[in-house]
Amino acid sequence: MLNWKLDLRLLAFIVLFLSILMGVPTALAFHYQEPDAIRGFLVAYIAIAAFCSSILILIRKPESKTLLARDGYLVVTLTWVLATAFSAIPLVVSNAYVNYSSAYFEIMSGFTTTGATVLPEIESLPKSILFWRSQTNWLGGMGIVVLFVALLPALGVSGTLLVGAESVGPTKDKLTPKIKNTALILWSIYIGFSVLEAILLLFGGLSLYDAVTVTFSTMAAAGFCVKNSSIGTFSSAYVDVVVTIFMLISGANFALYYKALSGKISSVLKDGELRAYLGIWAFVAFCSALYLFFSNTYASFAQSFRYSAFQTASILTTTGFATADYVLWPAFPQVMLFLLFFIGGSAGSAGGGVKVIRIVALFKMGRAQIKHRIHPRGVFQVRVGSTSMREDLLLSITTFFGVYILTGVVGTVLISLSGADIMTSIAASFLCLGNIGIGFAEVGPTGNFAFLPSYLKWVCSFLMLVGRLELFTVYVLFSKHFWKR
Amino acid sequence: MNIPVTCGDNGIKELGISKKIIILGAGRRGLGLAKQLIVDGKDVVIIDNAHERVESAVSKLDCLGILGNGTDVAKLIEAGIEDAEAFIAVTNSDEINLVSCGLVSSTYPQTKTVAAIRSLIYTGIDGLKEGLLGIDHIVNPNAETAKSIFNIIEQGVNGNVLGFSNTKLLLYNFYIEPFSPYVGSTIMEMRSKLGAEFVIASINRRGLVIVPSGNTTIQARDTLAIVADSEEVTDILKTVGQLQKRPNNMVLVGASKITRALLNRMSPAMRSKVTVVDQDEEVCKAFSERFREILMIKADITDEDVMQEEQLGSYDLLIALTDNDELNIITASYAKRTGVQRSMALIKNNNNYSRMASYLDIDVVISTTDTTVESLLRYLRGSNVSSIHSLYNGQLEIYEFIINKECEVCNKQLKDINMRKKAIIAGIINKTGQCSIPSGQSILGEGDTVLVAVLRDSSEMIRKLFG
Numbered sequence: 011m012l013n014w015k016l017d018l019r020l021l022a023f024i025v026l027f028l029s030i031l032m033g034v035p036t037a038l039a040f041h042y043q044e045p046d047a048i049r050g051f052l053v054a055y056i057a058i059a060a061f062c063s064s065i066l067i068l069i070r071k072p073e074s075k076t077l078l079a080r081d082g083y084l085v086v087t088l089t090w091v092l093a094t095a096f097s098a099i100p101l102v103v104s105n106a107y108v109n110y111s112s113a114y115f116e117i118m119s120g121f122t123t124t125g126a127t128v129l130p131e132i133e134s135l136p137k138s139i140l141f142w143r144s145q146t147n148w149l150g151g152m153g154i155v156v157l158f159v160a161l162l163p164a165l166g167v168s169g170t171l172l173v174g175a176e177s178v179g180p181t182k183d184k185l186t187p188k189i190k191n192t193a194l195i196l197w198s199i200y201i202g203f204s205v206l207e208a209i210l211l212l213f214g215g216l217s218l219y220d221a222v223t224v225t226f227s228t229m230a231a232a233g234f235c236v237k238n239s240s241i242g243t244f245s246s247a248y249v250d251v252v253v254t255i256f257m258l259i260s261g262a263n264f265a266l267y268y269k270a271l272s273g274k275i276s277s278v279l280k281d282g283e284l285r286a287y288l289g290i291w292a293f294v295a296f297c298s299a300l301y302l303f304f305s306n307t308y309a310s311f312a313q314s315f316r317y318s319a320f321q322t323a324s325i326l327t328t329t330g331f332a333t334a335d336y337v338l339w340p341a342f343p344q345v346m347l348f349l350l351f352f353i354g355g356s357a358g359s360a361g362g363g364v365k366v367i368r369i370v371a372l373f374k375m376g377r378a379q380i381k382h383r384i385h386p387r388g389v390f391q392v393r394v395g396s397t398s399m400r401e402d403l404l405l406s407i408t409t410f411f412g413v414y415i416l417t418g419v420v421g422t423v424l425i426s427l428s429g430a431d432i433m434t435s436i437a438a439s440f441l442c443l444g445n446i447g448i449g450f451a452e453v454g455p456t457g458n459f460a461f462l463p464s465y466l467k468w469v470c471s472f473l474m475l476v477g478r479l480e481l482f483t484v485y486v487l488f489s490k491h492f493w494k495r
Numbered sequence: 496m497n498i499p500v501t502c503g504d505n506g507i508k509e510l511g512i513s514k515k516i517i518i519l520g521a522g523r524r525g526l527g528l529a530k531q532l533i534v535d536g537k538d539v540v541i542i543d544n545a546h547e548r549v550e551s552a553v554s555k556l557d558c559l560g561i562l563g564n565g566t567d568v569a570k571l572i573e574a575g576i577e578d579a580e581a582f583i584a585v586t587n588s589d590e591i592n593l594v595s596c597g598l599v600s601s602t603y604p605q606t607k608t609v610a611a612i613r614s615l616i617y618t619g620i621d622g623l624k625e626g627l628l629g630i631d632h633i634v635n636p637n638a639e640t641a642k643s644i645f646n647i648i649e650q651g652v653n654g655n656v657l658g659f660s661n662t663k664l665l666l667y668n669f670y671i672e673p674f675s676p677y678v679g680s681t682i683m684e685m686r687s688k689l690g691a692e693f694v695i696a697s698i699n700r701r702g703l704v705i706v707p708s709g710n711t712t713i714q715a716r717d718t719l720a721i722v723a724d725s726e727e728v729t730d731i732l733k734t735v736g737q738l739q740k741r742p743n744n745m746v747l748v749g750a751s752k753i754t755r756a757l758l759n760r761m762s763p764a765m766r767s768k769v770t771v772v773d774q775d776e777e778v779c780k781a782f783s784e785r786f787r788e789i790l791m792i793k794a795d796i797t798d799e800d801v802m803q804e805e806q807l808g809s810y811d812l813l814i815a816l817t818d819n820d821e822l823n824i825i826t827a828s829y830a831k832r833t834g835v836q837r838s839m840a841l842i843k844n845n846n847n848y849s850r851m852a853s854y855l856d857i858d859v860v861i862s863t864t865d866t867t868v869e870s871l872l873r874y875l876r877g878s879n880v881s882s883i884h885s886l887y888n889g890q891l892e893i894y895e896f897i898i899n900k901e902c903e904v905c906n907k908q909l910k911d912i913n914m915r916k917k918a919i920i921a922g923i924i925n926k927t928g929q930c931s932i933p934s935g936q937s938i939l940g941e942g943d944t945v946l947v948a949v950l951r952d953s954s955e956m957i958r959k960l961f962g
Contacts, residue, residue, distance in 0.1 A: 073703070075952075169557075170553075170554075170557050184553070184559050184560075186538065186559065187515065187538035187539050187540050187557070187558050187559040188538055188557055188558075189557050191538075400546065
């Protein structure tokens with residue numbers, strides 16, 4: 011049975027912990043003297059204080075500290091739902107957003123590193139609110155619960171189940187014997203890269219505020235930007251290159267950086283998923299660049315490559331930045347980008363989507379199936395890189411892909427209820443599910459989600475959540491068995 | 496088990512450098528050991544060659560799992576053997592354990608190596624004096640179990656009776672029957688009713704272990720762990736009508752390796768009161784050849800005629816030691832119905848039975864896994880903890896600490912030591928070997944040995960307090 015008391019107390023502690031992190035934008039609101047934003051943050055603090063104190067006072071310490079797998083699913087899902095609920099308060103109280111569903115959509119888009127927005131114009135928003143929006147990107151990238159497990163003793167509870175339910179990819183790699191240390195290492199690497207990127211962006215002439223917010227969204231493969239026309243605003247090749255590189259960094263498995271740091275570089279270079287991931291990026295970027303060049307979309311090949319490389323990285327890693335309005339490009343590069351919607355970043359990365367390793371495994375399974383038709387008695391192992399994948403893992407991968415597509419299709423149908431055209435519906439559904447943030451047609455690089463009626467904003471928020479938590483962490487909560495036995 | 500003092504000292508020095516312990520074999524022993532070590536704050540890496548076992552270890556415990564063979568140096572390096580504090584081989588194969596420990600100790604001599612070896616061929620009957628292949632410590636599960644059973648027989652088979660190294664104090668488990676006069680009274684009331692000096696170190700309330708205070712109320716079906724002077728124990732038992740008695744004659748069911756090791760420990764006089772029942776003729780012959788004093792019976796213990804013919808019901812103690820856990824439990828439970836005064840059952844294969852069997856009327860359920868894990872932990876923890884015992888499936892640990900001058904609690908009154916219901920000091924033995932049951936006013940002097948009962952989750956904290 012669920013350990014209700016412990017689950018609720020854990021939730022309260024995580025929300026409390028989150029409120030500490032909200033201190034940064036609150037301080038900024040005072041610094042920039044934005045009274046609306048200050049009011050927003052204060053109301054959020056009051057709500058959090060009321061919630062946490064009522065839980066911590068009403069619910070006494072539980073006798074048992076045992077967490078089952080289902081407690082892990084419940085705590086992680088509710089953490090995301092509640093963290094978003096409280097974090098959205100400043101947005102709507104400060105009148106920056108018209109209603110709560112818009113604010114909720116925006117923050118869910120932030121935490122899940124989607125980067126889709128409901129606002130056509132954002133530069134007029136209070137700076138502290140924009141900062142908070144970008145900061146949710148960064149926090150969600152490596153995982154809220156992971157951070158909590160890394161920094162706090164988590165009430166003496168083993169964090170393995172919590173981290174397992176939040177991390178992405180078909181297998182969960184532990185770097186060190188203790189989950190706490192693994193979480194610490196992952197966050198340290200994440201912070202290290204973030205600092206590096208921010209410094210590089212400062213060299214590119216960005217203000218500290220711009221550099222930090224862009225870094226937040228890049229490292230989390232998220233895509234919020236404090237500018238109306240995203241990274242394109244800076245119109246600097248240097249910034250484009252830096253952001254492209256760091257998007258690619260954030261879309262790779264963070265465990266590999268740890269391996270590289272501990273001197274196992276050769277095994278990192280042999281990693282099957284990393285090779286496939288970089289291969290896909292290079293192939294799509296190069297082909298699109300050639301097409302753009304020969305179709306005279308851009309004057310030079312270098313320029314074509316700059317935009318296609320950026321856009322490919324942006325969509326492959328599910329970041330969702332834009333430097334060009336690619337909806338105006340010819341069909342071929344657009345189709346290539348659309349295909350990337352079904353791939354996503356690597357396992358154990360900050361990116362979303364199906365994940366490269368699953369796609370590679372699916373292709374390899376197809377090949378094994380063909381070989382099997384020819385040699386019915388042959389035994390064919392599916393390998394990604396040097397690791398062969400086990401039967402049950404393959405089954406979970408195919409199931410995941412099936413359920414993923416099904417979820418996207420249902421989402422498409424629901425979004426089409428708003429009266430949007432086919433391409434908008436498909437793109438909106440899959441960009442939410444894959445945590446990408448930009449798509450095609452009305453939800454392209456210059457578009458937004460303002461056209462959605464409120465109830466569909468909740469649908470989209472749900473799609474983003476299930477996409478980020480890789481479907482089953484959320485779906486198990488809807489099973490009768492979860493609650494009964 | 497003789498703990499080599501030098502090795503223990505090395506262990507303390509290394510403790511500061513590395514906390515990593517590599518366990519080869521994710522079987523019952525490996526998992527049991529890992530669980531305790533993780534509670535102690537160690538970084539545990541488990542190696543096993545079966546995917547399912549690694550998966551289940553990683554999902555149950557906060558440890559790293561590595562799939563591979565323990566005799567593969569590459570896998571050992573992947574597990575981080577270079578900076579490991581200890582390497583413990585507990586697979587089911589003696590040879591793999593020996594070879595892997597040998598590999599480790601030859602390449603990384605600073606790493607403590609521990610191997611579980613079942614076969615007496617490698618170790619001899621009494622265990623090895625000097626290390627084999629440079630292995631620091633060898634534990635033989637059968638010998639450990641036999642030793643533990645022997646001690647329990649010596650102490651009279653009253654539940655789990657634990658003796659401590661240099662004191663007359665005993666810890667003994669006392670089951671509160673539903674109609675016992677003590678149901679509903681607090682511990683303070685019980686103490687005044689009995690008029691004896693004792694400490695209730697813990698209460699096992701249907702699997703949940705608590706450290707009680709004076710106001711804790713005793714409920715029916717509680718099991719109390721009472722620490723008292725061995726003479727007082729007899730008094731306490733007399734008042735509640737249960738007389739402690741060292742078994743005179745006993746039946747051992749099953750002539751297994753453990754039976755052999757147990758008989759080896761006994762004196763010829765003691766052996767002459769032992770009857771062994773086994774159904775294999777060759778084994779029976781071998782046993783009666785090896786141990787001339789015993790009565791060896793070739794029979795199937797489940798056969799009702801055997802119980803009748805041999806009057807097994809008239810014995811003081813029956814110990815079921817076959818290789819079949821279920822048979823052991825049924826036999827031990829049935830024996831009590833036929834009139835055997837005390838019965839013990841051995842659990843070898845499925846450790847979960849020990850919890851289930853403790854709900855039957857079997858007096859002692861002993862598990863080879865638990866005994867081995869305890870022995871390994873005693874070795875690994877070493878240092879100033881002169882011995883540890885664990886009770887109630889490891890939920891409660893009993894330590895013997897020797898108080899030294901630097902220690903935080905030295906020269907303090909017990910009531911000033913805040914252990915927050917996590918631990919209780921159950922006995923004090925001063926330098927001259929005199930033991931006393933402590934009260935709030937007792938003072939811990941330098942050189943005293945204290946018995947401390949600790950809840951497992953707090954063992955690290957308590958060990959810091961005393962160490």
